Amino acid sequence: MSAMTPPDEDRALRVQTVPKPDGSGPGGSTGSHPVPAEPLPAESRRLPKAAARPAPVLALLRARWPWLVIAGLMGTLAGLLLGTTQIYQATATIRLSGVTDPLQVKQAGQTYEEIAQSPPVIEKATTYNSIKGTAPEDLATRVTAVWALDTYLVDITVKNSSGERAVLEANAVMTAVIDSANAQADRKNKELKDAVIKVLADKVQGSGDATAVEQGRRDRLGFGLGDAQLGQIVQAGAVTAGSQAASYIAAGTSRPVAAGLGGIGGLILGAVAALLVGAGRRRIRTPNELRALAPELTLRSTTQAGEVAGRLLESGHSTLVVLSLPSTPSSASRFAAAVANHLRTHGSSVTLVNAIALESGDSSSMALPDEVWVLRRDIRQDVKSYFSTDMLVVACTAEPEAVGLISGQSDLMAVIVAKEGRSSLQQVWDTVSAVESADPIVVLAP
């Protein structure tokens, strides 16, 4: 500042704190000018909350990336904890034959679905050497049989944490189904044979040509037995091995897959949370971040005081208000002084009013001094008369009293000074919305 300030600073650049207005009421004076001492409007101590302005999605997700990472990790961890050992399944197929009618095929197929999962068959399967030692109750819970629609095939599927074991068990169950069907057929054959033998053993009672009658009876029985045996043979051949299980595939998800899904789910839900919460409470860290989150803002840095001064001169306005967000009073004061110096350099005479309570500590000390009365419209529109200078630069905190005096007006230029890592986006938005008519510039102080 010293390099830019000409020697006749006292003449052209009046850095001053304006005295409090006369408390005697309207007509009080500051120097030679009457300064009304109307009390400032009593408003809420908070600026009205700006309407939600959603930040661009990608910028928001980029700004909240730690949320996504943490949620993704939590999901992965949950998936790892909840995931179970990989289960494998192997399928053996039995083939139905001897039936051609579609309805009978369906009935036979669905019957064998039930047979394959029935306790006797499962128990029989566990007696085979290949899977000896398997508990029937355990195997029963892992076997499913499904008739494939419009085919002669019934798939017997067994699940196991060991793929090889699943193959053996599927083949064992298939063999048990076939053996069971054959045994059933044998038993029926035997029952029939026994019945026939029993009939054959019975002698014919009565008179007549006993030999001829007996011969005829034997012939009929022989034919009957032959037909019955043929039928049983056909029935016994109704179930054969379609294909043995030779390989196994993964069934369901493994622990890594569950972890992956959990991670993806967590990541996505983290994104949902980030989008729902928005960027309002986020403290701005870098100018680029602010640009990304609020692209519609006019953003400058504290080193661009000259550009702001130039804008003010081009605009034709005579008042610049530098609004300080909480935690930025010194930055705002310095920026206001820098702009005033630039204006002076351009040949304008400037009155700089620093209405910022620089004392920090308790919140009461941050209450606005009464100097904000200089923001009154009548004073701003007649700067020359009140201050005998061309320009008025006012630095004040963005409290309702000060903002209320300039809100909705466009005959001044407003600069809002925020601080990296301290000011939140919502604070910026609230202040920008309050002085939107003045087309405010946001200055981000490091």
Place this chain on the structure above:
Amino acid sequence: MTAVAAAPDGVSVVRPRRITMVHPWRGPAPDPAVDPAGGLALEQATARFVGALFAAMVLLQRFSTVALPDVSILVLLVPAWVVWGLLRGLMQLERNRLLLWLAAAGTSAIVVPLQQRFVTEPIISVTAWALLVAVWLPTVVTLKDRRRTTFVRMLRIIARVAAVLAAGCLVFIGSALAGVPYQDYLAEALPSPLLLQDFVITYPIVYGSNLYRANAWIGLEPSFVSMQLGLGLVAAFMSGIRLRVLVLIIGGLVAATAGSGLAIAAVAFVVMLGYPVRNNLVRYLPVAIGGVIALVATPFGQSILGRLTEAGDQQSSTSLRGILPYSYMWPRWVSDPLAVVLGRGPGSSQKIVLDSGIMGLLTPSPVKIFFEYGVIAGLVIAACLLYAYVGGPSRALSVTMLVSLWLLQPGTTTMIAVMPLFLTTTWWSPRIDPVLESDQATYAAARGWLQRAAVWRPGQVVGTWRLGRRRRGLSSAARTMRGSQP
């Protein structure tokens, strides 16, 4: 802008050569109020963008991704199309739907490990989950230009594509009537890995007949072809296409001999009865009644008539879509309380239906969502899916798509069934004009027909927006505007 041959009156007509779209995050699209030529170019580009995707859907519906033979190529095409739309600046992200889609995808992913741990006999297919997420991913975008004029222009393109499809169906039936036996030329010409398998491409209208349900040789199933034609019929009516095009589409709809397209048209027209546009519907009544009487005399009409009363038959198509799935799946869902809460696993409903041995049994959207993902994740998914029907420019199209996809079609992971919803409703939401049905003057079909029949003269009915004269109006406006340019 390119200067073209001078108009007869000596005014230099300048035609927009190529739309110069502003990048989505670098600035807005042309404002039609400020830049009429830019607005018109945007309108044309948007309508063509959506209409071309509809045409691609019709043409490529039988094609599969070679790497995943069971997955339709449309599952890849639509997201790619969306990316292209974003790059061209025709589309933008829609925040609410993005949030819902993210919530649905995240919840459904998180619930899978829980199913594996706590549900008795879960059936989990990660591919099925990924398919659900991928199919509904295009809901997260919306078109930038959602004006009514753009929507109607897009409807005209859909109607024209449907008319071509209908012509294909009529040729299909005509060849059968001429004694040419049905052959699947597409399957013969292309290697099987390129085409989706296990779909009922077509089948005889009645058992033993040589007449097959028309699919124009390119349709995946007659029901899907019928659905596209039904949509085209509604689009044609709304966009004021000539009556002969309407009749052509109706002819194709009859040739397809499937109920899905008729259901779409019927529901849409019932919805229209609740809006001022019903006055135009009344004008079509004599034509419609005459058409129905003529139709029932044909085998196609008899077959369609049979569909109306078949719901009581357990093996009917209606029952297999709308009744049996619920009665069959309910006991299998409630048998395990944790399955009710967490679901049986992605793809489980499809597996159980396939294993049921009931041919033609489908899994409607509510069954699939809640059976597979349970009540908690199911509600989030349902919210995501249902929100895609909200805010479209046409209430009739929104409602008819809802009825079709939630009650009649496998409308959750079948891209060919879901795509029409995106094209006609979701991408046009939130609407910026009142619903189309609220303005009877938009339905120029009736007016055009009446005009040609010398019953109505232009200017007789005053509407705020007149499609029938829109072209001429725009041309003259464009000439006026462009005439001032050097």
